[in-house]
Amino acid sequence: MSIMLKCLSHTPLRGRNDPGADVVAEVDAVLTKARAEVEAFDPELILIFAPDHYNGLFYDLMPPFVVATAAESVGDYSTLPGTLSVDAELALELTKHLMDNDLDISLSHRLQVDHGCTQTLEEMTGSLTRYPVIPIIINSVAPPFVPYRRIRKLGEAVGQFLAGLNKRVLILGTGGLSHEPPVPLLAESPAEVQEFLICGRNPTPEARAAREARTIAAGKIYGSELCQQTPLNAAWDEAFIELLLSGELDQVDEFDIQQISAEAGRSTHEVRTWVAAFAALAAVGPYQARKDYYRPINEWIAGYGVVSATPA
Numbered sequence: 001m002s003i004m005l006k007c008l009s010h011t012p013l014r015g016r017n018d019p020g021a022d023v024v025a026e027v028d029a030v031l032t033k034a035r036a037e038v039e040a041f042d043p044e045l046i047l048i049f050a051p052d053h054y055n056g057l058f059y060d061l062m063p064p065f066v067v068a069t070a071a072e073s074v075g076d077y078s079t080l081p082g083t084l085s086v087d088a089e090l091a092l093e094l095t096k097h098l099m100d101n102d103l104d105i106s107l108s109h110r111l112q113v114d115h116g117c118t119q120t121l122e123e124m125t126g127s128l129t130r131y132p133v134i135p136i137i138i139n140s141v142a143p144p145f146v147p148y149r150r151i152r153k154l155g156e157a158v159g160q161f162l163a164g165l166n167k168r169v170l171i172l173g174t175g176g177l178s179h180e181p182p183v184p185l186l187a188e189s190p191a192e193v194q195e196f197l198i199c200g201r202n203p204t205p206e207a208r209a210a211r212e213a214r215t216i217a218a219g220k221i222y223g224s225e226l227c228q229q230t231p232l233n234a235a236w237d238e239a240f241i242e243l244l245l246s247g248e249l250d251q252v253d254e255f256d257i258q259q260i261s262a263e264a265g266r267s268t269h270e271v272r273t274w275v276a277a278f279a280a281l282a283a284v285g286p287y288q289a290r291k292d293y294y295r296p297i298n299e300w301i302a303g304y305g306v307v308s309a310t311p312a
């Protein structure tokens, strides 16, 4: 088995509410290089850890994490629609492996996924079907959350499974870093928003458009004094990236969920996907990681980062 890891932010505001042309060009160059590395690696399997943003998973049944044996893109924010090329048999084997290793994983035989999964898949491969994929969706947006140590253990167990395959595997983590887009909180919402958060699957095109417009409007003022949301936190992001580069992943066991929300924004918890990805790689052996890019980008509502790693 050989293995490559890439973790990167996603943001549906890329191409919709862009920063200056110089920054756009920088990010384009970073993503082009990352994609070329994926192409050269030629993965036989992609294991993607991704969040969901109330598109596939709702409070009527909210799992801490879930393996999908089949996945359909909802095509939000004009992302690619359609069916992902999930390796169903292998996804089921992985699920059993996780259960046998004391992880109470959920299983979906038909999961809707959103930009949180598909944007990165498209950016890294140009498609939703180029390579066989197994999605693992980690709850990062709908509190309460399981502790970070559980995410590290999930990643470890996934890594042990991957180590037993005779395949080239690309591990992806997508989301973060610091950011707080305008996603409603169940406890603070009026009844109709609560209804959406509990069972809002398959919204009307109008409802979807309204949601997208709200995110774009938030991007226009993010980081200014007009904005109510927690601002980006470059220091938090840089420290998190350093932690990953150091290899001392068990430090995430000390992460305080409330404190991260307060200091870096509620959606910062999308970095749980990065924790799982790195824990999976670390389970295979020592690794070498590099920071490809970091910049706080208010227009995108994202502490925007790209990190790569391979076995040392």
Ligand SMILES: O=C(O)CCc1cccc(O)c1O
Pocket: 010, 011, 012, 013, 053, 116, 175, 176, 179, 181, 183, 215, 267, 270, 300, 301, 302
């Ligand atoms: O529509 C949503 O729920 C949030 C959209 C969104 C915006 C900025 C950064 C993100 O990571 C993200 O997911």
Ligand SMILES: [Fe+2]
Pocket: 010, 051, 053, 116, 175, 176, 267, 270
């Ligand atoms: Fe997100």
